[in-house]
Amino acid sequence: MDAQPTVVRYGALGALTATAVVAVLVGLTFTGAAAAVVLRDPGPLVRWGLPVVETLGELAASVTVGALVLAVCVLPRRADAARAPRGGAAVAVGDAYPRSLVLAAVAAGVWTVLSILHVVLAYAQVAGTQPTAPSFGDEIALFVTQLDLGRTLLSVTTIAAVVTALALVVATPTGAAWTAALSLVALWQLAQTGHAAGAVSHDLAVSAMVLHLVGAAVWIGALVALAILVRRLGADTSAAVGRYSVIAGWCLAAVAVSGVLNSVVRLEGLDDLTSPYGVLLVVKVALTALLGLLGLLHRRITVPRLAGGADPAPGRTGTALFWRLVLVEIAVMGAVSGVAVALGSTAPPVPDAPPPDPSPAYQLTGNPLPPAPSGLHWLTLWRWDVLAAAAAVAGLVVYLRWVVRLGRRGDAWPWLRTASWVLGMLLFAWTTSGGPAVYGHVLFSAHMIQHMVLVMVIPLFVALSAPVTLALRALPSRAATLRGDDSRGPREWILTLVHSRWGRFLANPLVAAVNFAGSMVLFYYSGLFGWALRDHVGHLAMIVHFSVTGYLFVNALAGVDPGPTRPPYPLRLLLLFATMAFHAFFGVALVSGESLLVADWFGLMGRPWGPSALADQQIGGSVAWGIGEIPTVVLAIVVAVQWTRDDERTARRRDRKVDRDGDAELDEYNAMLARMADRDAGR
Structure with missing residues (x-):
């Protein structure tokens, strides 16, 4: 067995988790977001453990969504004898598809466990208490049933558990699509926590965060899933990578646009970029730009080489270059994820609190009352x-x-x-x-x-x-796209x-x-x-x-x-x-x-x-x-x-x-009239 696929599989997981954990810890140290508080300090385990668990949970959710997306529209589903080389052994085509669903189930199971830890640590931080406190069990029950944050985290945990079961049951792209849609509901729930929950522009912040989380989850998770499934891809590597490349381009656009909008909501001006929050934001932008550059290298160099079919086996020049770039890209993705969680744990320059004396319209809609409508306002207000x-x-x-x-x-x-x-x-x-x-x-x-x-x-x-x-x-x-393999574009x-x-x-x-x-x-x-x-x-x-x-x-x-x-x-x-x-x-x-x-x-x-x-x-x-x-x-x-x-x-x-x-209908009609005329003449 070639050692290259094993290196790619475990290297991808190791690079993703290691860089993510290091990035979130460094970010928290830089901003001081995990420093001890004077009143009701939950302890260092909660202060440092919650961001780490949140980071790993988001990565597990990303792998879940990414593996399901591969099953929905990327991976071949069955072997195609027409694509086997002449006189050679049969090519393993379609083997990665069922494994992608198993991978989604495993990742969702990990996501479920981490979500449970997230609930426990989140309540410990909100209440300022240790998880070992005698009354912690009764209090956390009230947290997940009475408070919005607790109910949201509980719903995310429940959805992750349901996705775990469904991913083991479904076998078609349609079933994988419904399961992926359910996973996106959980990401939507997560988008309503953190800074987006209390932002002044609540709807804008939540919508931008939804676009950001979904784009990042599909982008990161699908690439990591491809790396984990490298042993099963075989001759399908070129087709799968080419299809993923198109998806990754749209995800990059979604992450970039939503990131800019989130920055606009939480920054008042360029001066805020010198704050700890602003510095982390600049680092995240730089890492995202690096990801875009790596994606461009894939499109211009490695993907055309894979599509050329010169080196279908792992270990050859083009394929080896592709997977090396993938490992670097996954490491950067882990760093971006860690920095993003550190940003979510750091207070932004623009406070999340509403105005001190909000109007009735603001209390109802979350936005100031617009001026009296006019023709100009209908066209210029956005x-x-x-x-x-x-x-x-x-x-x-x-x-x-x-x-x-x-x-x-x-x-x-x-x-x-x-x-x-x-x-x-x-x-x-x-x-x-x-x-x-x-x-x-x-x-x-x-x-x-x-x-x-x-x-x-x-x-x-x-x-x-x-x-x-x-x-x-x-x-x-x-x-034209070799989709005779039962995949769905x-x-x-x-x-x-x-x-x-x-x-x-x-x-x-x-x-x-x-x-x-x-x-x-x-x-x-x-x-x-x-x-x-x-x-x-x-x-x-x-x-x-x-x-x-x-x-x-x-x-x-x-x-x-x-x-x-x-x-x-x-x-x-x-x-x-x-x-x-x-x-x-x-x-x-x-x-x-x-x-x-x-x-x-x-x-x-x-x-x-x-x-x-x-x-x-x-x-x-x-x-x-x-x-x-x-x-x-x-x-x-x-x-x-x-x-x-x-x-x-x-x-x-x-x-x-x-x-x-000829007009057969008209001829028949004229013949009928002639017969009628003959009958009349005979009478």
């Missing part, structure tokens, strides 16, 4: 939703790259579709981060504007731009979603129409509306649900993307007018209503400007009625135009058939 803005930017970049790829291949793509997508993404960014987002939390009418644009205007642009059709044309097929996942039972069910025009109309009533006349106002997770869930619901409805009536079995055009118009009538009914109900929705939110906002909360709600009903009808009319015009063009295409096809084969 409160960035990091995740939504990142989705819009990623959508623009990916779509335009696909269009360019088609152009280089010589295939045409209508420029109107590209313009429609660009307008849709820009409108999505403005709706989720601009004026509608700023005023949508304090005015019901502004919230209704945001809702109607999300569910009726943006989906119209998106559906007419045909993103799924473009993806299926631009993304490489299985033959973007194209395979799109086809899986489109042709799945749930995909076909939700895309059914009748189901889409019922969901489009019924979910609005369920949302506003239940606790979901209040959840979307109070919790950023609920707000994001609202954005995703209504955006997808609107797209499915518009695509079922007038889109060109695959998925639904569309009804005849008369039934489409009938379905559209039925939903138009429902929107009118919903708007009238709000206009004539005398009961305030979410009264403990809009009724306590304390606005010195604008109409009363009830009058504003009635204005919102008019908005639902008026704005809802305009896109509906536009959609009806689009359906009518498509109907006319479909009739014209049918007529042209019939004319071509007549020119080619």
